Amino acid sequence: MTQELRLGIAGLGTVGASVIRMIARRGEALSRTGMTIRVTAVSARDRSRDRGLDLSGVTWFDDPVALARSGEVDCVVELIGGAEGAAKRTVEAALAAGKPVVTANKALLAHHGLALARAAEASGVSLACEASVAGGIPVIKVLREALAGNAISRVYGILNGTCNYILSRMELEGLTFEACLKDAQALGYAEADPTFDVEGFDTAHKLAILTSLAFGTAPDADGVSVEGISAITPLDLRMADELGYRIKLLGVAEATSAGIEQRVHPTMVPKSSAIAQVMGVTNAVTIDSDALRELTLIGPGAGGEATASAVVADIADLAAGRTAPAFGRPATALAPPARAEMQRHEGGYYIRLSVHDRPGVAAGVATRMAEREISLESILQRRSEVAATQDRRGRSGMPVPLVLITYAATEAAIRASLDAMASDGFLAEPPQVIRIERE
Amino acid sequence: MTQELRLGIAGLGTVGASVIRMIARRGEALSRTGMTIRVTAVSARDRSRDRGLDLSGVTWFDDPVALARSGEVDCVVELIGGAEGAAKRTVEAALAAGKPVVTANKALLAHHGLALARAAEASGVSLACEASVAGGIPVIKVLREALAGNAISRVYGILNGTCNYILSRMELEGLTFEACLKDAQALGYAEADPTFDVEGFDTAHKLAILTSLAFGTAPDADGVSVEGISAITPLDLRMADELGYRIKLLGVAEATSAGIEQRVHPTMVPKSSAIAQVMGVTNAVTIDSDALRELTLIGPGAGGEATASAVVADIADLAAGRTAPAFGRPATALAPPARAEMQRHEGGYYIRLSVHDRPGVAAGVATRMAEREISLESILQRRSEVAATQDRRGRSGMPVPLVLITYAATEAAIRASLDAMASDGFLAEPPQVIRIERE
Known part of the structure; x- marks a missing residue:
């Protein structure tokens, strides 16, 4: 029976x-x-x-x-x-x-x-x-069961379809955040109050669960550093494109010498990476580990049917007697993670400054970075947008964008150099800072 | 204890x-x-x-x-x-x-x-x-356990790293199959006798296992139609690029009205698809199903560590008491698949002809396709390579390449039209036929 x-x-x-x-x-x-x-x-x-x-x-x-x-x-x-x-x-x-x-x-x-x-x-x-997490993508089962032989070093992903839809449209059509958000709301991809999605909190919740599974720690939602996508401009997406990147809202959990980093922020990813190809409401997760190196799962991250697929898989496992602890190991083994402070995060940065167009500013900016031993991979200046008002020396008196890509530097060093530039009076507007995640 | x-x-x-x-x-x-x-x-x-x-x-x-x-x-x-x-x-x-x-x-x-x-x-x-199957990618667990709520319609993937390495290098560097094979052998990616890999038999074995899991049928290796990559030329890869495709050796299992299709062949995939981004020895599998629509897994398909990762995951499942039937359901429920004959396969085709450069040939080719109700999506002719020998009418007397992309047609119709063209004496060389797989 x-x-x-x-x-x-x-x-x-x-x-x-x-x-x-x-x-x-x-x-x-x-x-x-x-x-x-x-x-x-x-x-x-x-x-x-x-x-x-x-x-x-x-x-x-x-x-x-x-x-x-x-x-x-x-x-x-x-x-x-x-x-x-x-x-x-x-x-x-x-x-x-x-x-x-x-x-x-x-x-x-x-x-x-x-x-x-x-x-x-x-x-x-x-x-x-x-x-x-990630709707229909079976990332929890994969982390919990399929990677038993692996030590995981990093998990990162596109975990919120609303944000990825908005960023995809901004990129493909050159539209503003506000215009794309309105469309997302009309299509039912975003809530009337979109804060939870677009400011990164939804991604942070999902990331906290992935961190626990990847590193054997207790879920620690309060330990996630969170930044949303509402400040991203079409200019940033254009610059990213020129520099060989796309901008995605990523949740990233990483084991570092300073502890476990959990961060959610707009991120420049190389165009050639699997995750950069993920457009629209689709989700994706990449897991870096010692034996497998890189494993990427791409699929529908939301919607009734996709989410139901994951629920029904759990029910089937239960019926078949295939069980596992919620976070992959006994609850007694789940210690709170040693939090790595965001200030100690080390990585590449995209920095878009709006600088006053006068002699010495570029040199001053470069000096402020060099003082903190921040090395620059590239500098990009586009005067085309202010060209109409330029004098014969090429100066317009208007603020001009100056984009810097750094090699690995700490968040603390970046922030300190930007504070110094602001004190110098170089900056016409607050700087835009986007972290770069390399493969 | x-x-x-x-x-x-x-x-x-x-x-x-x-x-x-x-x-x-x-x-x-x-x-x-x-x-x-x-x-x-x-x-x-x-x-x-x-x-x-x-x-x-x-x-x-x-x-x-x-x-x-x-x-x-x-x-x-x-x-x-x-x-x-x-x-x-x-x-x-x-x-x-x-x-x-x-x-x-x-x-x-x-x-x-x-x-x-x-x-x-x-x-x-x-x-x-x-x-x-697919080395470290946990595709068997995903098909067997994570998709319990889904009816699967198609599974396809890059299942052989050797072939993908060769095709990637041919594409990126414009090299011949033979040159890339030699490099693959020097790097240890290909065996001294590469037949098993490059002629598609390794992919066919893996596909037979995926087919069984996806459709609940007994593994049927003899039912797989197999074609390898040794006939692919740099010209095909250039043409694919121009037409918005990449060429990958895919294993495809698909439920059709005629039965289960199992086929391994070089395939044109849209450049924008997740699977087209997979370069080098990496493997990838995409599963189409009713609830999830599309789920893609990308990771290392071979190598000691990646394969060991899958072996150890199986051992861990066994130790934890998480078991499932080998092919996802009781062996008594595994019936042999109803094989869909390759002749009845319906899809788009890339056809590269080498035609004699004389009046009426293009019209004749088009007529032979129209007779079998094959509609053409695009026609591409490049005379540049024979330009040096052209007369003032633009004719060189040399065979010229003529590339056709068809809308969905049956394999039988395509073969019949090509046979007719050969009988007409239009073809200077045997035609190259590559199937197109759409998302």
Whole structure:
């Protein structure tokens, strides 16, 4: 006799509805796990809403915590979202009741991952979260299971489709951030309040989970240095193109001698890299490790069906008895990461200055960098935009852009040299600084 | 008390040596599976060879079958290679003795996969083969576990690093196949007898395994239509470039209305596709499915360390109790695929003709295609190479290249039209035909 795995789905948004349809559609394939998978209970805020789902024979719960505790439910699928409130209470209740949990909730895991992993372990059940990072890309399974033989040195990726869509359009069509954001909102790729996506917080949550899996540390969302894409201009994208780069919002987790760096920021990546090819709402993750060197996964990072794919894979693993600790190792082994301060980050930098167009400024800028032992790989000056107002010496009196690409330097040195240039009165506007990530 | 998983390694080439070193290096991490993993026995042809390995305390077997049957071995790691002979006897002996097997042997699985999966199932042990396809890329785990919610429509990839290295260099440096092959041999990327790689047979074996996992059919190596890269010329690569394509040796498995297509051939892929960016010895696999649409994995496809990474991941899964049937479903459910004949393959084609330079030939060629309802997307003629000998009508009397790109047409129609052109006496040389794979 086949055993049954009875699911309680908490949260019936786009993802929840896709999960229910996928389980119905893939019933025969899923039964090969050795269990019949069936949705027996659901919970959502608004019962009256028509979701186009056949919920006959499925018990409705107004309270997701009651669903989690119900005797009709063997496994709770949490798709409510948010780091606190109903989602957290539901997951806690399920784990306390000895029920495995499948969740897509990045905020919850980034902020409370360690406590929840401990609770799961205490009850001897699994807490699966493939859908919490990069939608349908199975990066959690790959980090947790497929790289057992590898020591990982860096994980980085495009983890937010909204930002990648905006940057792609800005680049391809020469549009401003504001114009592309408006389009993204019209197409449903961005929320009415886009802050969470465009300022990098969504990426930071996902990165905190990847860091934990890659380096065996407890998720540490507060340790992520975060910078969004709202200050990127079409000029930066043009300059990047000329210099052989593209600009992507990356989440980067890296083991350095100073500790674990976790940073989210607009990043110049070489045009020839796999990650630079990723355009639109697609996500991508690259994992650097000792044996494999570079492994890149590219796929849909959001959307009901793609996210449901990850949720259903977790459910199938559970039904087949393939389990693993939430973050790849026992919760007791998850120590907080030694945080590497951003000031100590070392890398190449793209610096776009707006300098006053007068004698001695370029020399002064170069001197200020040399004083901090920052070496320049290239300098780019474009006067074309102010040419119309130039005098016969080629000077316009208007601020002109000056772009510098540095070899590896520390964030602290870069900041100090820019402060010095500002004190010198060289800068007409605050500088634009974009980090370069090399392969 | 921690249980021990005692490994017997049959085959001590580059991969075997890397596996032994990796297990030593990653001992602590691997013990998190709940078991201590230890190599207790090895077997290879030449005991006297210095492999730079510490084999103290490890039992040596001259006969790998004896190793498989040894009471000191819980799990057999088969790294001998080859579809028949010692490798097959070793795996059979291990499974018959009720021991799980981890193997990197694509030829063995492509030809005897079904029988071996049955033997594993009869003994209730697992037969794991991540390393058999695309080296360190965990494509087998992804197909088998991560896509449980998806119906797969197509899998295609660059599965042979030797061929991709040769094509990349031909493209980037304008060299001939022969020159690049020689370099690949000097660098150790190609064997002294390169036939198996460059004529597509290695790719075909790997594809047969992917087909089985993607479509739930028994591996059917004999059902793969195979064509290698030795006939590709620098001119084809230049033409591809002009037309917005790159040429890659792809293995493609596709569900069509006529059955399952399995084909290995040089393929024009759009330059903008993720797979087109993959240069050198790197491998890549793209999986098209209903929920995820497109998922691409890119990584090292060969080499001791990368292949060992896949072997060790299989061992870790085994130690952690995470098992799955070899081809993703019970062996009884694996039916032979309904083979789609290559003649019925429908797609776009690049056709490079060498035509006699006389009036009416272009019109005749176009007519022969129109008769079979083949529509042309573009026609490209370059006379530059024969310009020196042209008369004032622009004719040289020399054969001139004529390149045609077709919209979707069947292989049968293309072949029939080319036969007709040959009968007409239009062709100075046999035509070059390269299939186009669109995203």
